[in-house]
Amino acid sequence: MSLKVAHKKKPKVAFHTLGCKLNFSETSTIARGFVQEGFERVDFGESADIYVINTCSVTENADKRFKTIVKQAQKSNPEAFVAAIGCYAQLKPRELADVHGVDLVLGATEKFKLLDYINDLSKNDYGQVHSCEINEADFYVGSYAIGDRTRAFLKVQDGCDYKCTYCTIPLARGISRSDTLENVLNNAAEIASKDIKEIVLTGVNVGDYGKGEFGNKKHEHTFLDLVKALDEVPGIHRLRISSIEPNLLKNETIDFVARSNSFVPHFHIPLQSGSDALLKRMKRRYLTPLYTERVARIREVMPDACIGVDVIVGFPGETEEHFLETYNYLNELDISYLHVFTYSERDNTEAASMSDPVPKKIRSKRSRMLRGLSVKKRRAFYESQLGTSRTVLFEGENKSGYIHGFTENYVKVRMPWDPALVNTLHQVQLSEIDEEGFVRFELLREAGVG
Known part of the structure; x- marks a missing residue:
């Protein structure tokens, strides 16, 4: 590449990722490609020759953060080459290209070819756009994120x-398609060989795994096939399923996780609304009775499982009665925490043109109420775990003098910083909840073998 000739020393590249675990897995894969081509990867806050921003467009806030991140890059090095990739880059390429300082915008099919578009490190007079019609995003690129954390995000579906x-x-990522089972297992084995203790399965709709595995819509394998095969990969201590749709989380999968070698008792299941009328308006593929059944099944076979819930407040047409229906449904449901999203209008979606929009002040009020309910739910779940023996995987970051970790069922613990505990598994007994809501514990023994 000509940029290598132009630089006697290694050019430096920095990455910033917005959004979901899937974006993190793809950023990590793209970054490894740069390193293999002779680049030095540095932190985003450092001076670099190239800054790559992997964008998200799930929430309005993620869109707005983009300009701030570009300014941060320019502050570190005004002459740096700035590239934008990811979901927002596919949806609004020209909008991103018009941001001052942006040199290159790549859409859904081009982002994995980023190196091919960088012929030198000179800044462009204007942002160049290379995007595609989203129906062209019909091929699969495998990814996984390692090196930044004690866990890896393994992409299995897109x-x-x-x-x-x-x-x-x-609109941003295209049709449902899957990695081959063989490739997923190879990636998992590679991750395990790097002494990473936990793998999180990620994708846009992971429960749809198997569709498009070999370029067709037929399911060669199911999500349950994937889970069973991963459970047999040696060297993996923990496997965690990220968000999975309730209609795709089958009882057979729940039952298998309950008796598996590596899968942990933690599920994150999008609900979005506790009102069946709104679920229909959202065109979700289930109603609350099915959701209730899924939670009950998990509690039946894994009483101590952690169950997280996504919920949207302020969707068009959400009356006070609809909201209270959601609040009361969640209050009575045996779940562990909520991820609350305040609805924001997105271009080119059916909901954006729906009648009866909810005033933003009311959206904010309802969001605060559900966030408060989440605090209550998490506290109750943590209290239910006190006195139990769990296994904690300790994280690698020193946060204000503390080391943090998570139990297999996603209880967050902390203790004074001890670098010897980083990336280790320890058996602990959970003892009390501290003033900041973390759980204290007694170390029993190391549990790193298995």
Whole structure:
């Protein structure tokens, strides 16, 4: 590459990722490609020759943060080459290219070819755009994130065939398609060989795994096939399923996780609304009775499982009665925490043109109420775990003099910083909840073998 000739020393590249675990896995894969081509990867806050921003467009806030991140890059090095990739780059390429300082914008099919578009490190007079029609995003690129954390995010699936009325993801990522089972298992084995203790399965719609595995819509394998095969990969201590749709989380999968070698008792299941009328308006593929059944099944076979819930407040047409229906449903449901999203209008979605928008002040009020409910739910779940013996995986970051970790069922613990504990598994007994909501514990023994 000509940029290598132009630089006697290694050119430096920095990455910033917005959004989901899937974006992190793809950023990590792209970054490894740069390193293999002779670049030095540095932190985003350092001076670099190239800054790559992997964008997200799930929330309005993620869109707005982009300009701030570009300014941060320019402050570190005004002459640096700035590239934008990811979901927002596919949805609004010209909008990103017009941001001062942006040199290159790559859409859904081009982002993995970023190196091919960088012929030198000179800044452009204007942002160049290389995007595609989203129906061209019909091939699969495998990814996984390692090196930044004690866990790895392993991408197994991409795209979505659902038509939820609020969601831009099908427009940004294309149709549902899957990695081959063989490739997933090879990536998992490679991750395990690097002494990473936990793998999180990620994708746009992971429960749809198997669709498009060999370029067709037929399911060669199911999500349950994937889970069973991964459970047999040697050297993996923990496997965790990221968000999975309730209609795709089958009882057979729940039952298998309950008796598996490596899968942990933690599920994150999007609900979005506790009102069946709104679920229909959102074009979700289930109603609350099915969701209730899924939670009950998990509690039946894994009483101590952690169950997280996604919920949207302020969706068009959400009356006070609808909201209270959601609040009361969640209050009575045996779940562990909530991820609360305040609805924001997204271009080119059906919901954006729906009647009866909810005033933003009311959206904010409802969001605060559900966030408060989440605090209550998490506290109750943590209290239910006190006195139990769990295994903690300790993180690698020193946060204000503390080391943090998570139990297999996602209880967050902390203790004074001890670098010897980083990336180790220890058996602990959970004892009390401190003033900041973390759980204290007694170390029993190391549990790193297995």
